[in-house]
Amino acid sequence: MNFDDTPQEAAFRAEAKAWIKASAPHEFEAELAKASLGRIKLQKHDIVDVAKAWQKKKAEDGWVCLHWPKEYGGRGASPVERVIWQQEEGIYFKLTSPFQIGEGMCGPTLMAFGSEADKRRYLPKIASGEEIWCQLFSEPAGGSDVAGLRTRAERDGDHWVINGQKIWTSGAHYADYGLLITRTDPAVPKHKGLTMFFIDMKNPGVEVRPIKQANGMQEFNEVFFTDLRISDSQRLGAIGDGWNVSLTTLMNERMSIGARLATGFNELFEFCCNLMTEDGLAIDDRATRSKLASWAVKNSGLKYTSMRTISALSRGERPGPENSIGKLVSGAMLQDIATYAMDLQGASGMLSDPENAEAAGQFQAMLLSSPSIRIAGGTDEILRNIIAERVLGLPGDIRVDKDVPFNQIPTKGR
Structure with missing residues (x-):
């Protein structure tokens, strides 16, 4: 691995750094610095409105979807330049959360399977943040088995009629469009009877119900489809080939999640350096230092595993499975760190109000959100x-329903 920028990469980094210094919404810097995983919001401004303004400014100067072709709203930059931009954007990356699904998951799927007309119509507006997309995959009865979905799409001439339900859909309440996977043939094995579409989230046949989360936020939603009628032109890929289309989305989802490894370690270290306990500073306690040392090793391992990906991208190579490994390790680590930080706070750990809680309630928000990190993009x-x-080539799991027609899979008495 080579951790140094090439001359070209160094020049790109300097350009990005200068643009951010001149253009970033610095008035929100202090609030964004305190915002933690699970609670990214502004006190006096709507986060989506501020995010759209920042995204529009970046789009005007060519700093969005850097790796996308220019004709689709990108910059035509190299993968490693995209990584450099993410590093330099720093805390302002928190303002991109409404667009991450569109840019990181829906956009690449549309680019791979959409018509040229659709790509030129939708992709530039995804890049600029003018239109927000969501991903409609998970269902109440499916759990982690995406292929076990029950939302039905039935052909009616040149249209499809859709009925069913999705759940845990991030951003559906402010999304303009969504990527929707449905079952179009229940008489074949579950992976073979699926078809992918994109839909207008403002259609009267779509109902969005926000889910109130334990941390007080409402980022997830239930989405219901009642006789939703869409054109066959909104289909992505062949009829019955939705599983293969979805793999493109899922692959990009895991890469998108893994690209920003949130562990909470840096926040915990700073917290321990300032927290006064009954026995003195937390950082002076041997048991605390032992915990920190263990997490420091894991954090370093995650960093340099990510560096392997960056180095591979810099050489023009295709990255391996490092992002999946990173997500698996960082999700559990985030939960453990948040739990320990609250233990250190004692009774005050029950406070979550940013105005009254230690460290502005960062660890409380982290802990309440950490289970979702271990589920989103693939469970542990x-x-x-x-x-x-x-990766390791071990024997596959036993899947007794693999070749059974979906409508013959038992649903009771399990």
Whole structure:
């Protein structure tokens, strides 16, 4: 691995740094610095409005979707230049959260399977933040089994009629469009009867119900489809080939999540350096230092594993499974660190109000959100199976329903 920028990369980094210094919304810097995973919001401004303004400014000067072709709203930059930009954007990256699904998951899928007309119509507006997209995959009865979905799409001439429900859809309440996977043939094995579409989230046949989360936020939603009628031109890929289309989305989802490894370690270290306990500063306690040392090693391992990906991108190579490994490790680490930080706070750990809680309630917000990180983009168990089977070459899991028609899979008495 080579951790140094090439001359070209160094020049690009300097250009990015100068533009951010001149153009970033510095008036929100202090609030964004305190915002933590699970609670990214502004006190006096709507986060989506501020995010759209920042995205528009970046788009006007060519700093969005850097790796996308220019004709689709990107910059035509190299993958490693995209990584450099993410590093330099720093805390202002928190303002990109409404657009991450569109840019990181829906956009690449549309680019791979959409018509040229659709790509030129939708991709530039995804890049500029003018239109926000969401991903409609998970269902109440499916759990981690995406292919077990039950939302039905039935053909009616040149249109499809869709009925069903999705859940845990991030950003659906402010999204303009969504990527929707449906079941179009229940008489074949579950992976073979799926078809992918994109839909207008403002259609009367779409109902969005926000889910109130334990941390007080409402980022997830239930989405119901009642006789939603869409054109066949909104289909992505062939009929019955939705699983292969979805793999493009899922692959980009895991890469998008893994690209920003949130562990909470830096926040915890700073917290321990300032927290006064009954026995003195937390950082002076041997047991605390032992915990920090263990997490420091893991944090360093995650950093340099990520560096392997960056180095591979810099050489023009295709990255390996490092992002899946990073997500698996960082998700559990985030939860453990948040739990320990609250233990250190004692009774005051029950406070979550940023105005009254230690460290502005960062660790409380982290802890309440950490379970979702271990589920989104693949649960720990799914990721372990992927690493075991596809990286280590171990025997595959037993899947008794693999070749059984979906409508013959038992649903009761399990």
